[in-house]
Amino acid sequence: MASKASDETVDLPGFFSDLVRCETRLYNALNDRLRERHGIVTSQFEALRYLRDHPGSRVADLAAEFAAGVGAISKGTDRLERHGWVARRPNPSDRRSSLLALTDDGLRLVDAAEETFAERLAELTADALKGFPLGAAAQVLSELRSFLERDQIGTPTG
Amino acid sequence: MASKASDETVDLPGFFSDLVRCETRLYNALNDRLRERHGIVTSQFEALRYLRDHPGSRVADLAAEFAAGVGAISKGTDRLERHGWVARRPNPSDRRSSLLALTDDGLRLVDAAEETFAERLAELTADALKGFPLGAAAQVLSELRSFLERDQIGTPTG
């Protein structure tokens, strides 16, 4: 199907299709598992993990990280707050914004969900990667991501 | 950032993050370009291209291809039909379903959009892939996709 090409004549649209399809199916499968075990979906897990690993983040920081609109993140934060996993703390150096902090419940949740996430992801990719070097793909995507972020490509308006 | 690893000890969650982030930003950027030039978004382009390349497809075929719910595809087809790009033709061998066909307008649109799409995608990835072998990544994603599809992983309910 997809061209192998050590001569680097790669079917770019085909590559994009594979990328999108993999993302969709992995995301769906992870959603299912996270929802049944922890009552959250992957996007929420990612947000909580980000807040755990980047204390003192603001809404705009999450928006930049996930290439999402500020409005969407604001509403998503409302939901996380309503569940008691996140708290908006006043930002001492700027009263327009809040610093987002995980609650104890949120911390416990994200740690537990992280195990589920990693385990399920390993299951999902294990079969397919028998004998395929994931490292090369990982490097390419990492590089591509860096460029897209550096040039602000695909950053929404809001 | 991401582990290089010729010894194949790859940070799987990191790989997944990169995958999702690349997909999001590429999708957004392609949406912008397709919308301004042709008045469609990437998902619509993909559907139209699929119909062009797979004549006689049904709603369920599109749903399977894109790992989307049948309901969503049905509604999306309504929209494409409303724009006059797609027609539902009676399926002679099963009166429950329709065969989806591109109209002449739809065909012209998808051909034009395909150029825009390929050109923009090449732009977006060119910088990042200087000196990085995309072939390896393409092969891995193609393989992964095959496995996910074969095992029906991440296929929605509806």
Add this chain to the structure above:
DNA sequence: GTACACTAGATGCCGTGGCATCCAAAGCGA
């Protein structure tokens, strides 16, 4: 200090997808 431009983010409207439901048409066994 005051005026003005800018930023953070909260909110509303709308478009879209998931999922459940429903109906018509097929398939199928007796």
Add this chain to the structure above:
DNA sequence: TCGCTTTGGATGCCACGGCATCTAGTGTAC
């Protein structure tokens, strides 16, 4: 042929995101 089950897909309700708008707070020039 008659029921029962299954399948294709259309529809309704709800959750969520994009985008526009609005407000409060910030920075800057004078």
